[in-house]
Amino acid sequence: xxxxxxxxxxxxxxxxxxxxxxxxxxxxxxxxxxxxxxxxxxxxxxxxxxxxxxxxxxxxxxxxxxxxxxxxxxxxxxxxxxxxxxxxxxxxxxxxxxxxxxxxxxxxxxxxxxxxxxxxxxxxxxxxxxxxxxxxxxxxxxxxxxxxxxxxxxxxxxxxxxxxxxxxxxxxxxxxxxxxxxxxxxxxxxxxxxxxxxxxxxxxxxxxxxxxxxxxxxxxxxxxxxxxxxxxxxxxxxxxxxxxxxxxxxxxxxxxxxxxxxxxxxxxxxxxxxxxxxxxxxxxxxxxxxxxxxxxxxxxxxxxxxxxxxxxxxxxx
Amino acid sequence: xxxxxxxxxxxxxxxxxxxxxxxxxxxxxxxxxxxxxxxxxxxxxxxxxxxxxxxxxxxxxxxxxxxxxxxxxxxxxxxxxxxxxxxxxxxxxxxxxxxxxxxxxxxxxxxxxxxxxxxxxxxxxxxxxxxxxxxxxxxxxxxxxxxxxxxxxxxxxxxxxxxxxxxxxxxxxxxxxxxxxxxxxxxxxxxxxxxxxxxxxxxxxxxxxxxxxxxxxxxxxxxxxxxxxxxxxxxxxxxxxxxxxxxxxxxxxxxxxxxxxxxxxxxxxxxxxxxxxxxxx
Ligand SMILES: [Zn+2]
Numbered sequence: 001x002x003x004x005x006x007x008x009x010x011x012x013x014x015x016x017x018x019x020x021x022x023x024x025x026x027x028x029x030x031x032x033x034x035x036x037x038x039x040x041x042x043x044x045x046x047x048x049x050x051x052x053x054x055x056x057x058x059x060x061x062x063x064x065x066x067x068x069x070x071x072x073x074x075x076x077x078x079x080x081x082x083x084x085x086x087x088x089x090x091x092x093x094x095x096x097x098x099x100x101x102x103x104x105x106x107x108x109x110x111x112x113x114x115x116x117x118x119x120x121x122x123x124x125x126x127x128x129x130x131x132x133x134x135x136x137x138x139x140x141x142x143x144x145x146x147x148x149x150x151x152x153x154x155x156x157x158x159x160x161x162x163x164x165x166x167x168x169x170x171x172x173x174x175x176x177x178x179x180x181x182x183x184x185x186x187x188x189x190x191x192x193x194x195x196x197x198x199x200x201x202x203x204x205x206x207x208x209x210x211x212x213x214x215x216x217x218x219x220x221x222x223x224x225x226x227x228x229x230x231x232x233x234x235x236x237x238x239x240x241x242x243x244x245x246x247x248x249x250x251x252x253x254x255x256x257x258x259x260x261x262x263x264x265x266x267x268x269x270x271x272x273x274x275x276x277x278x279x280x281x282x283x284x285x286x287x288x289x290x291x292x293x294x295x296x297x298x299x300x301x302x303x304x305x306x307x308x309x310x311x312x313x314x315x316x317x
Numbered sequence: 318x319x320x321x322x323x324x325x326x327x328x329x330x331x332x333x334x335x336x337x338x339x340x341x342x343x344x345x346x347x348x349x350x351x352x353x354x355x356x357x358x359x360x361x362x363x364x365x366x367x368x369x370x371x372x373x374x375x376x377x378x379x380x381x382x383x384x385x386x387x388x389x390x391x392x393x394x395x396x397x398x399x400x401x402x403x404x405x406x407x408x409x410x411x412x413x414x415x416x417x418x419x420x421x422x423x424x425x426x427x428x429x430x431x432x433x434x435x436x437x438x439x440x441x442x443x444x445x446x447x448x449x450x451x452x453x454x455x456x457x458x459x460x461x462x463x464x465x466x467x468x469x470x471x472x473x474x475x476x477x478x479x480x481x482x483x484x485x486x487x488x489x490x491x492x493x494x495x496x497x498x499x500x501x502x503x504x505x506x507x508x509x510x511x512x513x514x515x516x517x518x519x520x521x522x523x524x525x526x527x528x529x530x531x532x533x534x535x536x537x538x539x540x541x542x543x544x545x546x547x548x549x550x551x552x553x554x555x556x557x558x559x560x561x562x563x564x565x566x567x568x569x570x571x572x573x574x575x576x577x578x579x580x581x582x583x584x585x586x587x588x589x590x591x592x593x594x595x596x597x598x
Contacts, residue, residue: 163527163546163547164555165546165547165551165552165555166552166555166556167552167555167556167560167564169546169547170545170546170547170552170564170565171573172573173531173573173574173575174527174546174547175526175527175530175531175545175546176531176575178527178528178546179496179500179526179527179528179529179530179531179532180531180532182496182497182500182527182528183500183503183504183528183532186497186500186501186504187504202484202493202524203493203496203523203524203527203528203546206493206494206496206497207527209497210497210500222490223489223490223493224484224486224488224489224490224492224493224524225484225486225489230486233486234406234407234486235406235407244406247402247404247405247406247489248402248486248489248490249402249489249490250489250490255490258401258402258490258491260490260491260494306501307501307502307504307505310494310497310498310501311462311498311501311502313455313458313491313494313495313497313498314454314455314456314458314459314491314494314495314498315398315399315400315401315455315488315491316396316397316398316399316455316456316459317396317397317398317399
């Protein structure tokens with residue numbers, strides 16, 4: 001069963017109507033193609049209408065849509081199943097909220113890493129809601145170093161409500177783990193491509209988010225804090241999440257406008273969650289373009305440019 | 318927030334106001350309640366004689382404490398925040414900044430300065446917690462970056478004294494990227510084979526902990542400082558029970574392997590000088 005957010009409701013009834021009309025045509029053997037074409041047309045227009053006027057808060061809701069594809073779905077589609085998942089940080093354990101491994105994209109071997117959310121209630125628990133512990137960041141770094149050793153490009157998929165704020169996470173150095181990743185990613189000698197596919201919450205996102213190309217899918221958010229937490233801290237109430245979402249300028253459009261990400265990847269007209277196959281194809285084409293562009297550069301120059309890019313981020317008088 | 322209170326009026330005294338505090342004023346250690354004259358306390362670098370409690374102090378006090386004869390040259394002293402997002406919460410960000418500047422006499426939450434320590438070149442970026450909680454925005458990132466550039470240019474050791482609640486929300490995405498920016502600059506410092514000493518003081522949390530504060534060639538801390546990624550309140554809410562005693566203190570981090578050592582403020586100059594000598598000689 002698909003889930004519809006409140007502002008998607010008009011689409012739900014149209015889609016239901018289309019399904020019923022199809023069914024009616026099949027069961028009665030009457031040609032409904034004209035009616036169907038008309039309904040499809042209405043649906044398309046309505047979709048355009050709904051998705052063109054999204055507020056920042058609605059984008060945040062879309063980024064968390066339960067039908068949205070998660071990291072492993074992208075990896076599976078991009079590699080056509082040619083993927084070897086690698087586990088563990090070689091020190092404490094295997095973090096299920098962070099996945100990664102070697103994959104083959106149209107004959108090219110790459111390292112794929114990302115936060116992983118669960119696809120149902122049980123798996124959400126198992127994946128810790130996409131909130132990695134330090135072991136997740138250390139596993140990610142181990143895999144990135146492995147990729148560097150064998151001169152393979154790195155692609156990270158960012159989708160996290162934040163690094164896990166638990167007791168053991170603090171004990172085992174959540175701060176140090178994220179810091180180390182940011183520092184090391186800045187210096188990796190291979191191309192690094194980071195794609196925000198859902199939620200990009202703060203340091204937990206940046207911990208796998210330093211790259212030559214940092215790009216956001218259209219209906220995602222990326223900022224220093226979630227709108228809910230921002231509301232609770234700055235407005236001392238949970239009721240200002242929409243206002244906070246506006247104020248933080250966290251949408252892909254605003255982040256691109258402010259030069260904090262390199263590009264926005266458009267989603268299918270009805271969102272990645274309604275049309276994952278199309279989304280996968282778009283992402284795959286982009287990744288291939290980025291890799292061929294970045295591989296032309298000298299590795300030292302690429303690192304220098306990467307550092308310079310982040311050094312340009314900031315506004316002061 | 319100051320640990321010491323004027324005993325008479327009972328109002329909080331900001332420590333960077335020390336020069337303005339009338340001589341002979343009595344202050345009380347908030348930990349053990351011992352009374353001191355403000356002069357005695359300043360003389361002991363705001364560390365309680367009785368219980369060793371370290372009061373929060375600002376960049377000026379650290380510069381006075383560490384640089385030879387208290388002499389230093391400030392770098393990029395005049396940088397102030399822009400307001401790229403035109404951010405407003407319950408107050409306009411620009412108003413918050415200018416009100417804080419007026420109240421503290423500071424331009425932002427960090428100051429960078431160069432000087433010497435026992436004759437050895439040293440650049441320090443030191444935070445001021447009284448400036449919007451020592452929060453990290455674009456100015457902090459840039460001032461630290463300029464400090465690193467200066468250290469590389471003059472072949473000096475580099476130190477950050479962290480005292481921050483983390484990223485500055487009012488600069489949102491820009492604040493977040495300062496973590497990456499400073500980390501990139503630290504990589505350049507490392508390439509130049511110059512030492513980076515991270516001194517963590519109370520409190521060091523959030524994005525500062527999750528970036529440069531944890532990346533020192535040596536990480537050292539003042540005793541009893543709160544050092545955390547997620548603050549204690551958030552962790553407590555997450556796990557749904559009380560936190561163990563001493564959780565997220567300097568001593569806890571030392572025990573778990575994230576600090577090289579803890580050093581009393583009164584001994585920092587001596588220890589730091591020796592460390593710089595070990596690296597640079
Ligand atoms: Zn005391």
